[in-house]
Amino acid sequence: MKTTSETGFIHDAPCGIFMTDREMKITFWNSDMEKLTGIESSKALKQKPSFINFYDITPGEKKMLDFRDCFKGKKTNIAKTAYLNNINGSQTLVFINARFIQSGKSDILMVIVTDISKEITCSTISAAPLLIREKEPLQRIVGRDEKILELYRMIEMAADSMANVSISGESGTGKELVANAIHQLSNRKNKPFVKVNCSALTETLLESELFGHVKGSFTGAYKDKIGKFESAGGGTVFLDEIGELSQMIQVKLLRVIQEKVIERVGDNKSIKVDMRIITATNKNLREQVAKGLFREDLFYRLNVFPIKTSPLRDRVNDIPLLVDYFIAKFNLQTGKHIKGLTEDAYRIIMDYCWPGNVRELENSIEHAFVVCNKKLIDVFDLPQDIRLVSLRQGLCKNIDSTLAPAYYVPNEVPAVNHLSFRIITKEQLNAVLMNNQFNRKETAKQLGISTVALWKKMKKFEIIE
Template identity: 55%
Template sequence: MIKPLKILIVEDQFVEANHLRLMLKKAGHSVTGMARSVTDAKYYIAKQKPELVLLDIFLSGKETGIDLAEILKEDNIPFIYLSANSNEEVLSKAKLTHPHGFLVKPFREKDLLITIEIAQYHQEHGIESSIRKELLFQKQLKTIVKESGSWDSRVFNIITSLQSLISYDLVMAVFYIENKLSSRVIGYTRTGLHEYQRIGIEELQIITGLKESEINDLRNKSKVENEMAFYNDQDFIKICDKTPIKKLIANSMNMKSNLMLPIPLSLHENGGLYLSFYSRQSNNYNKNHLTLCERLQEPLIYAIENLISHDKKLKLKNISSVNHTADKSVKVSGFESIVGKSPILLRLFDNIMQVAPADTTVLITGESGTGKESIAHSIQQLSNRKNQPFVKINCSALPPSLIESELFGHEKGSFTGASEKRIGKFEQADNGTLFLDEIGDMPLEMQAKLLRAIQEKEIERVGGNLSIKVNVRIIAATNKNLEKEVADGRFRLDLYYRLNVFPIQLPPLRERKEDIGLLARHFIAVYSSKTGKNVREISESALKSLLSYQWPGNIRELENLIERSILLAKADIIEHIPLPAFEETKINNMSNEWYFKTIQENEREHIINVLAKCNGRIRGSGGASEILGLPPTTLASRMQKLGIKRSHF
């Protein structure tokens, strides 16, 4: 039994709100109030801060539940959406607020209580995870202070230890003594999972093409930022216009957002170390980062002052004129099957390392051929379940009649052909990981059963009446836009939110072209060994053709082309790669996905168009069933299967 919570109900329908109140009281929770509007909800929140909010999206008044969600997020109050509406636009807006769950009306009492339990678990474990990371960082700081080494090397160790708390593509560390800018400036750009390249004045000269005096002139013209701050989008452009050195870095290294963390020293030093974090993402930093910086500032002040007291040579001269290279390369098991060092891939690695140790459900999305199964394997290998079973099921490869038996197993004689008892994938994966590939293709009627199995952590074999407890971590993957599938009635909204606890979006290959050369050479090594051919390299012209191609088939397509090219190669270098014509592929600009309509999608669209022409009339002369050449009952059945509702036409 979970601990009782103080819960606020925000629902404009009194009957539904009261029904919720009765269910919550029965389960031992206390209800702090029932609000019909955002204004009412604010009153109750101010009066007594709830531990959880059940939040309807559409409320009385001008403001919606999504508006209130932004306030709840700021106050770190978990909330669960309640709604019968699955409009795609509304769903997209709701998703951006990061709810702790989503319940589709009508729902069972058990669904409500399990969703509350899941929300409570993620709220508590999310906070615990953050605390653990900060405690680990403080422990690392104490170790860094005690170890020997140059100023540069120890500052580098501090900066790299911060990566788990603050994501960045570049960090610049500038030192001030007696309020004067020191010649000591070091920065590090991230080049690999645990690899960093030093960026000092010399490197800035090479990158920008400016002289040292010109760079120092820009530094002297730039005001010292001694307040914690973050800059995204237009704010970043504005601060760059006011800060010449920041503008130089942004333009020359393609940085789009910035977080400032000043580390002021004691009064007699009258200066400090100023850390400036940069990201190539335009919205990488937020108010939570400022709160984090406030907590980190004191231990960092302690560490830097201790470094200074242990380094008497620091005061008036530059500690080291040697070009200290910071290639901290550590091989992390779990990522062996993933090749690349692009910034977008490194951020993906950070997300994987963050979620892998927990038992959190992960939803991996991305186009076909982007490596979703490899990511699932990496999560499993980096988790506490790495020595337990990893069981995969492809939801699109099985007919609907067999999926239930594959997932849950069946008893002997439960259906024609069931000559013996069969253990399903859930039981096979007990204490391990179950990978649900192509989850977007699972039939609707099966989705409800899957949802209950995930929530209740128990299954029943087909033909059986015994509930079997299972302890399984779920990783799901799809190349479909599940939000669109939900909006079109082909995927359950509650299952989507149950799977989408920690989403990981894989980038298409055309968005990480920096990795194409590394991937090509990796596949050359693999298939040269497999085929026994002595192919070692790819020519510059062939590589240029790979970089100019759009890769609708992503990494899988590149792999196949390299294998074919090795078989055709007549020397130890691949001089030419036969790229396919690229004229018939369509790009969906709205989602930036390579997208082809399925037969079902075309059929659904055609039926909706006919219904619209007939003003929704199905039967009679000139009705949709007559135009489509289908009996009315068959058309009604097709509409239900394809998720066509009256609101669609």
């Protein structure tokens, strides 16, 4: 293909453009492609597009675009969001549009690559593929951080095995999503996935919920009831908040795991059960064992394949992707057309420490959707407690932080002193920590205690491991 006169005007276009011939050899490579990839035109010409480092943004997806589909007539147009790696190691979020153009003998493929990494407002475009593919179990767990990629590997390994899995991690880090993904990827996927929240019921009700009962076995047992272990038949039982189990149920659970049989409450007949057990907790079970609150033998039975979910503050680079994902999700749910966040709101979201993890982020975006009636979510569309921390830290460029008290109730961060430290709650401690940007030295100073005492309290509340 001739360049200069025919394609000169697109050589300096403000987006990457390249073309290939029928043999899929690159015949044109403009200056923006050079910038995006770090590869000069002379090196790119005659190469195949597969040499370009495009990566799918969809988690778990290894294969990138196959432009050959265009020539095979399978597709005439490909539109996709992807990451493009530069040879200097940087990565750019791009939108790719590939088009097959047929013109007699010279069929060509024309590809336009647009840098969208700076467009916080492109949420719907970049998250759309995630939403479309949400049916895939791993892709519901959004993230590109190495910790999330490791989590995918653990989930895949767990799904391939029969071992009991125990998932631990802070509240809101996706433990239930993980349990669900393991089941969906396992060969039990066509059988039930039964969830039981062990902290939501009294001991008697939980016993009956898990094991079932026969009519008249206790007051209120008006008819026979099948328990969850039985109803899971061939599937998976997900025991959430396992750290809350009473000693009596712990003993019964141990027997189920060891012998794969249950007896319904009020009945002696043993019934064989076939299910896999996945448990989750946001408590430190080892500590519970040490305190004599959780049986050691049960702990080891359940903990055959432990998986840990990581707090959002340890993978802040995933926040933009998650924000995009939730904006796209709530746009679909509410019919709104919110495009993104203002610069200040974005800064707050990035700097906040998210003690409630992804759930808190999701709830904050949902809150903003209720309040926001513009195209961009602004600072005051965000929940008050998130604004509070950020305004006090003076994070917002365009908002005078001295105005902040007018917008929120003051003194939400508790006045805690040395004496009250003994009775401080987890929420209060988190608030003081947040107010000090999780700086332990500063927090300890404010509380009038040693950093060791603070560390112990944080460990006790499982704010840290």
